[in-house]
Amino acid sequence: MSLKDKNILLGVCGGIAAYKIPTLIRLLKERDANVRVLMTQAATRFVTELTLSTLSQEPVWKDIFPDSVSAKEDWTRHISMGEWADVYVIAPATANTIAKLAAGMCDDMLTASFITLRPDKPNLIFPAMDGEMFASPSVQRNLAWLSRNGCTVINPESGELASGKCGTGRMPEPETIAATIETAVTENLRRSKLQGKSLVITAGPTREKIDDVRFISNYSSGKMGFALAAAAVKRGAGVTLIAGPVHLPTPNGVDRIDVESTEEMNRAAKERYRSCDIFIGAAAVADYRPANHVAGKIKKNSNTMEIILVRNPDVLAGFSKQKKTHQLAVGFSLETAGNLDNAREKLEQKELDLVAYNTFDGITSGFEVDTNILTLIDKHSNVHELPLLSKNEAAEQMLDVIEELMSSDK
Template sequence: MRGKKIIIGVCGGIAAYKIPQLVRLLKKRGACVRVALTDAGARFVSELTLATVSEEPLYRNIFPPTESEGVDYTRHISLGEWADALVIAPATANTLARLSAGLCDDMLAAIFLTLRPGKPVLIFPAMDGQMFLSPSVQRNIATLAAQGCSIVTPESGELASGICGIGRMPEPETLVAALEEALHERALSSPLYGKKVVVTAGPTREKIDGVRFISNYSSGKMGFAIARAAVERGALVTLITGPVHLSTPPGVERVDVESTAEMNAAAEGFFGSCDLFIGAAAVSDYRPAAPYEGKMKKDDEHIELRLVKNPDILAGFGRQKSASQLAVGFALETRTGLESARKKLTEKNLDLIAFNFFDRKTCGFDVDTNILTLIGSDGVATELPQLTKDEAAGKLLDAIEQRCLNNGL
């Protein structure tokens, strides 16, 4: 649960009183929890309580409170991307109907509609027994189940009305266990589950002298997104990174390096043992032949800096990989560089290459989005639209999973 981003949708049912406790249990396990509250839900449990225990703002109205400058107009669609899982508890008859009909009239409904495919949705219906068994509620439940939602049947027992019957929401501990199982199941179903994955990320620094270096604008965001996505699919991930300002994704083993030679040495240590090697680092192709000891003086009108070639880490892995290992690389080229990406794929003996270009606005270095074209060793190219780097990482791993399945790995 550590580091998992969970959204709890709380509807207008009596069982909403159990949700602050659920939030606390999830947070204790290291999850980051945000709550989307329906208007009716706010009559049963206070916004203040939920905001306090979650330590996050509450999400309720789809419209921003003010329409002045600085308002995030994508807020209603961004949470669906943010979340690793959505839990709707208690799910009222009314909200089951709204969601099965595809309505988008509050934040909870918007999150439901924009949640990324494959992310678990756990729905805990809680209501009067007759209501639960009514054909309309059962039809809506069946529709949501057919869409891939996990519907957790309510327990039988004494209900808020005093009547005994089916309809009671399980205790928060049971909800936590169901969520843990759903997240685990998702990982278990991935061909990457239990695989040893090495990802390189970020720039490298090549020393000119004691205080100066050659580097590039790489932020490491793409490689970190890949490492995060691989862990979510149950992989055992080692992330070898150059100097970046990013925190380590939970569950990832991080190795910090500075130069390409250091990255190469660190990577080589995993060449024999990893199942998948993903080279997302923007390593320097060349390094100064003889870095100056101390600080170079500016006495000379001209200086010459002789550069020598660095080792090609990915090609090194490609040369020695076995039939059960996969090599995946990135080719950062100009906009028209698809052919040189194809050439790299063949020359470096890769299984997949992600061609991308850079404009410093929508793709490439140091931005939050990317536009990838994935080219397989069979020559088939798949163009992806502009996506966040997290989404792009997901698509890349989908393609890798497909290769694992095709190759029986």
């Protein structure tokens, strides 16, 4: 078992067992996990922010409100932490914070991130307190409510407590907590239908050469395709990302193939048709290319210039037309105007299983921006309207729909 590249969000509350957290972070880092720590104000009385940020190699977050209004990523950090996490661990969980979680309160980064955690991500709550506190009806009621509502509550151990008394309320040792986290992450991975599946995802624009120094292209940044690739790997899929020219780092665990033109992308895709279970065409491929590629640089000899364009191969339709059995073909339909009918038409014409329709407004959805508003239409005419989401979250929700489709097609 390993936690390599897993994102662990660690919420630390103001209980005496917080003294065990530096050791826990060391153990998680030794297992190559990424760790981000959220602390309550009370937690800072038991263990310092400096210690936890040094060990996790990340800043520690406490307050929802950003220190500066200029740091864009700070505005919505209370939401993005839950998106980032593969697992959310609250240790030690105090009686006070347990009550807040059960009541749905969210007045600090720890509680807000709990509320915004995706439902498919595991969360682990480690209550730790004096024995009488733990046995109190209110704590028991709140823990029971959390257990019934998707939380994994790990009961504390019995033994000597900080008060000097004996009882049930001791937080497990860091080694035990680390092992519990590994089990939770592995089990969650096994639940995904994408576990062990092979995905090919195209992303970014293509460039169609006019001469040796000029080309036809578009504004696609590749962000949506890269977000899908990263999210699919996290669900245990093997992902090949065929990327046009973009300036994005390769997500961990993704096999990336860089191409330039639509024809190159098509060749790379075709080689993988057979071995692939799901093909997602997120690239904004050029529909046409110059009929002739002129060697050198075209000279400025006249006031006008004509370039004859010829049709490029349709990479996505190429896949769906040959798919035989279980394979799924997923496409995007970006429209500057129009309605769902255009997307439905694309779904039918290209024999897709799912199409993601988005309108281009250049501000909240479309190329280059970090957010998207997608409407997903599947081949059974089910429509999923997603709200304005970060491209990472939109990718997660799209994969949820793909997994549903895989179940319904069985």
